[in-house]
Amino acid sequence: MSSKRTLKGSASSSQRRVVVIGGGLSGITAGIALQRDLKLQNFTIYEKSDALGGTWKYNTYPGCRSDIGTHWYSLSTELNPDWSESHVLQTQLLAYWQGIAHKHHLHSHVQFNSKVTEIVWDDGQQVYHMIVQDVLTGETRRDHANAVICAMGPLDVPHYPEDLRGVLTKFKGVQFHSARWDHSVDLRGKRVAVIGNGCSATQFVPHIVKDPTNQVVSFCRQPKWIVPFSGVKEYSQFRRRLFRVLPFVLRLYRWYLYFRGESLYRFIHSGGKYKKSREAAQDRVRAYMKARTLEKYHDMIIPDTPLGCQRLIINYGYLEALNAPNHTLNYDGIAEVTENGIMTKKGESLEFDIIIMGTGFVVERYPIDIKGVNGKSLHQYHQEQGGPTAYRGVTTPGFPNLYMIAGPNTATGHGSAVFSTEVETDYIVQMLKPVLSGDASSFDVTEEATTAWNDALQKRLSTSVWSYCQSWYRVGHTKKITVIWPGNMTEFWWMLRRPIWKDYRAVDAERWERKMRTAKVSRAVRITISVLGITPSHGYNM
Structure with a gap:
């Protein structure tokens, strides 16, 4: 699992740093986690625009809003009792994300108007070198990092x-x-x-x-299937006050939204082409669409593809x-x-x-030229795989210490992208901890683990509802499904709750491996003591 090499000019643990690319919701979430969970201050967020906010900074068209309930489309650690309605407009979303970035003092780590154009892995030094362009002047500068978090998301270009x-x-x-x-x-x-x-x-x-x-x-x-709006147009002052005074009520409401989304997956998205609950819902949506439009359009606007694909x-x-x-x-x-x-x-x-x-948006090609081990580019790897491919949507073989948020096959048609982002960020934090502490230099997921993960993923997708129509979830709208996650959000969390370390090759990780062995032994000893302590008591009571 681990290999040892002599590093040229490798940074000490106190000097190790992380670069985050993108200042949208994923980049903000990553920045908060780096400070809160890893106590890291040596990191930079490169943002190509002049402000944080990502998709909610760029998308300003009339009526722009999230199609996910806003109390579910917000950080679990930053709940907002004062949302004005269930699906707020872009201006409120932008203010929310910029507000929490300000609260966590992220601006001191952000370089605005800075576009990362190239990232190259240096196997000798175990760092990434990168070229950063000032979008206003065109001037370029160089930077390096022990790890890179790509947080641009798919809704970028x-x-x-x-x-x-x-x-x-x-x-x-x-x-x-x-x-x-x-x-x-x-x-x-x-x-x-x-x-x-x-x-x-x-x-x-x-x-x-x-x-x-x-x-x-x-x-x-x-x-396209167009479904009724099932949210709340406006939250009353009473409800907002209730959320403010009794935070657990807001937390319960958020859980309600979560399980409502999981129910949508169960009844609409899960299963193959034919599913009774989906067909019943499809009939209702068809009648709804016809009731609200002129008859001359009925043949045009009603899809012949399954609801949810x-x-x-x-x-x-x-x-x-x-x-x-x-x-x-x-x-x-x-x-x-x-x-x-x-x-x-x-x-x-x-x-x-x-x-x-x-x-x-462009979802088939990554917008940055990234080169990994032996100079292979991320684009080359994706071409070899028939489209964007990653292990658990986060890591890619041949690209050590490179992590993606909202990577391949992590989007859902029923859940919150913010929840997915938090799950992925927690996974990345666990991967970064031994590197930033100096217990390891890098982790690179194996080809075998990546192939096994994606073979299982594509097998599920090949018989799923998403395989029965053309969509932007697929390469060229008809080929490999590279965007959507085939399961529910609970399964997504379970699969990424902790790294499976045997699926990674570690470099200079002897100290980390000793700690892992010690922790394993300590855990076994604690369990043994617990069992031995309970057994006599049961025997006496009986």
Whole structure:
């Protein structure tokens, strides 16, 4: 398990440091854990923008909000009794995450406007060297770390599909991606094309069609299941006061949201293509969608795929917006983007002043050039595996001390990304502890363990509901499923509650291994003493 080598200029335990890439919810969570759980101050968070917040800093389109209940979409250690409603808008979420970063004094560790462009593992020194670019000046500088936490998450780089590149290269009107909403653009009186009908588009479309002077056409590839909003529009002052005065009530409410999500998995997401509870729910959702839209759209908007094989979309007014006289649905397909607008696959040429891309994010390729042992890049490894692949979604063979939050196969269609982040962060903290204490230099997950983990994962996914439709969960929308976790959140926590150390190769870990053996013996002795102490008492009482 452990190998020993002579390190060149290896840092002492007091000098060992960590770099966190990304200042969104994952980076903030990691920064808090490094200080709280490891008492570490020697770490840096590189954030490419000018503020913390990640996806909630970048996504500012009208109506932007989380589709997970907010009391569940917050840190377990930082509950907020004062959320105004069950699914709050982006502004409140951004204020929450920036507020807890300020509370924990993370800003002293953050370098803003700093983009990490390259990370290279030095096996001799057992450190990562990296190049950091100032996004304002273009100047670069170098840094190093004993361990790196990649906390960018999958919702980082806006996706422009290859067959729609004409939006960038041909179209002479105004265009922007919903993830980088251009608030300087006045939509009033304009002809607006919206490309996409996913989670983002279904949130902002109801807002832009409110102005009757806008003429909006929504271009959609495939229909999506759109489910009723089941949250609370606004929490009463009494409920918020109750949460504030009796924190255990808030904690119980959070557990209610957790188990409600687990129930959603059990009745909708688990199992194969055919499941009675899913089909019953599917019938109800179908009737709901038809009841809220014009009959001419029914054949267009009702999917023929199983409910749950794509992310469920909450109806925040999108179905009702389909009935607006200034809004048209178009499922004809886009043949090409022209200088003046869009040519459909039916040969119809439509002119637009503005094109808004609601086409999601790049999830198939990591946005940083990372090289591990023997110079192999993370992109090369993913190509060899048929798509993004990791061990338990966190570590990758050949990349010692490199940890991912929201890595491959860790997303869910029913749970909170914040809960997943906390689970993964706790796992990473356990992995970092022996390295930062100087008891080991590095840990590298084995190929064998990674293959076994992913073989089992893909076997489950191959017969799951997610295998029966095209989605961004899959490479190229049709191939390997690399985004979604196939189980419930309880199983996810159980699988990552502690590292399986035999699945890792450790370097210069003799002292750590001695401590592990000692701890194992001590544990056995305690159990033996406990058993011996209880047995006579039972015998006497009998």
